[in-house]
Amino acid sequence: MGERAGPALTARQPGAVHSALSVLEAVAHLGAGVTAQRLSTELGLPRATTYRLLNLLVEDEYLVRTLDLSGFALGAKVAQLAALAAPPARLSSAARAVVDDARRRVRGGVHVVLFVDGRVVVLDADPDFPLSDHARLAREPERYALGRLMLIGDDNARGPAVEAARLDLARWGATRQSGEVTAAAGCLAIPLRDDSGAFAGALGFSGARHRVDEPEATLSALRPAADALAPLVV
Incomplete structure (x- = not known):
């Protein structure tokens, strides 16, 4: 070629x-x-x-x-350039303690992201269960629970995935993606809200699909971590 x-x-x-x-x-x-x-x-x-x-x-x-x-x-190229230009952000020691405790409690990937200028910025990816594709998350956020949570914070966002995410948020307090990228896996995203209540980021989970289809046990373990983490990172 x-x-x-x-x-x-x-x-x-x-x-x-x-x-x-x-x-x-x-x-x-x-x-x-x-x-x-x-x-x-x-x-x-x-x-x-x-x-x-x-x-x-x-x-x-x-x-x-x-x-x-x-x-x-x-798109992905802009996110990549921004990541190269900006110094890597790090969790504070207090935030690190919250995330480490969440990872001990929940078997599967636990990730921290922020929403910056319409893109998902990965602040801390689980080293033991890494994100499947950083570039695709930046390029096609609607395919992932993390990106869907960011998009439903935008009143102009439309589409079946966004509307389904709104329903999930109303029911579960989190967005979901199940079996769409990898058949046996899925992901969840719990909002990290700023002082105004807006979505400033998310605590994400990636793991077996059945834990996303029936998410209550996983969400119950992660909600306290999200509540503790929000004031430390947003």
Whole structure:
């Protein structure tokens, strides 16, 4: 197979490069789910130009389409660049003690994430039960309980997975994903709320599918940890 062609925009097209960066900044500012029409209006760009830039940025994974295909969100490449640029965040000793205790109580992966500018930022992944795919979590948050919890905090988020997550949150106080990425496994996400009550992050669980289909025992073990952890990390 031949090498993939490079991006259509080059340094010889400074106006186009600037417009593409402006689109990225606007998606970050306006949040996941923003439409091409709104971006065109906000940036004062012709609609055809906006669509060309969006398609290019999606192709190169700087943006991703939302699950219902009506809007856009920041993609894996942006998350990777941000992670490289930012110093690694660490749990405080008090937060570490809460997470370590939760991991002793619950057999399976216990993870801590924050929601930052429409993306899932992994603060502490369980070293014994690691997350299956960091890049895919950043690129397709709607496929995971952690990403679904972030998305339902956005009033503009739509789609079957988001609506199902809202129902799960109302019933269980957590979002779920069961057997959709790996047939025998699933995941849960319990909100970490800030002082205003908004979702600022999550305490996640990944493990056997039956523990997600019938989550009460696992959630009962993790809810106290989430309550203790929230004021320490958000």
